Amino acid sequence: KESCFGRVVAKFGRKCTYVVIGDGSDEETAAKAHNFPFWRINSHSDTRALYNALEMGFL
Secondary structure, three states: OHHHHHHHHHHHOOOOOOOEEEOOHHHHHHHHHOOOOEEEOOOHHHHHHHHHHHHOOOO
């Protein structure tokens, strides 16, 4: 996952805000390695909370 995130950054640059969305510790670890925010999704309510955070400009 870390190499995947590295390829995304290489292609699109650092002037973007990337948010890693996942349900496992491997995604969270890779997000931390790239200093990306991580949003854990375990249920529909987590998805709704992410939508609200994006709409309000928190991420």
